[in-house]
Amino acid sequence: MSAPAAKTPVFHCRQCGECCQGKGGILPSPIERELIAQYLKMPVAELIRIYLEETPLGLAVKNKAAGGCIFQEDNRCRIHPVKPRICRDWPFLPAILLHENEFAAAKTACAGLAPESRHTDFLTFWLTEVI
Numbered sequence: 001m002s003a004p005a006a007k008t009p010v011f012h013c014r015q016c017g018e019c020c021q022g023k024g025g026i027l028p029s030p031i032e033r034e035l036i037a038q039y040l041k042m043p044v045a046e047l048i049r050i051y052l053e054e055t056p057l058g059l060a061v062k063n064k065a066a067g068g069c070i071f072q073e074d075n076r077c078r079i080h081p082v083k084p085r086i087c088r089d090w091p092f093l094p095a096i097l098l099h100e101n102e103f104a105a106a107k108t109a110c111a112g113l114a115p116e117s118r119h120t121d122f123l124t125f126w127l128t129e130v131i
């Protein structure tokens, strides 16, 4: 008898870098700004001057002229160990956890989410494997 096929995990990051190609909206908190500045070995004021910009919602990470987050390099995050919480949490964001339609949209944006997975599978995965 052959072994049962391994079940595709609900989420497994493919390192495609697509989630860093957004139009902004990464707003590091003051503590996150401190950590990023320490990691890059520069004063916070320098971090703000080079990498952040004022938005109506507060200081946000800039995008590169060609698009995508300024910290993205060869599909990798230059500040991975200290990246802002929203980056660490993706795709387990509140809206996606709460709403089935947001989960459906996330599946089209993130190659790491198994296309056949249901919202309930996503919640179970989050509860058992993530938190």
Ligand code: SF4
Residues within 6 Å of the ligand: 012, 013, 014, 015, 016, 017, 018, 019, 020, 090, 091, 109, 110, 111, 112, 113
């Ligand atoms: S879009 Fe999804 S699969 Fe691609 S890097 Fe981001 S989390 Fe990973």
Ligand code: SF4
Residues within 6 Å of the ligand: 019, 020, 026, 061, 069, 070, 071, 072, 073, 076, 077, 078, 079, 080, 083, 084, 087
């Ligand atoms: S900070 Fe890093 S993980 Fe977050 S969007 Fe930029 S490159 Fe991606």
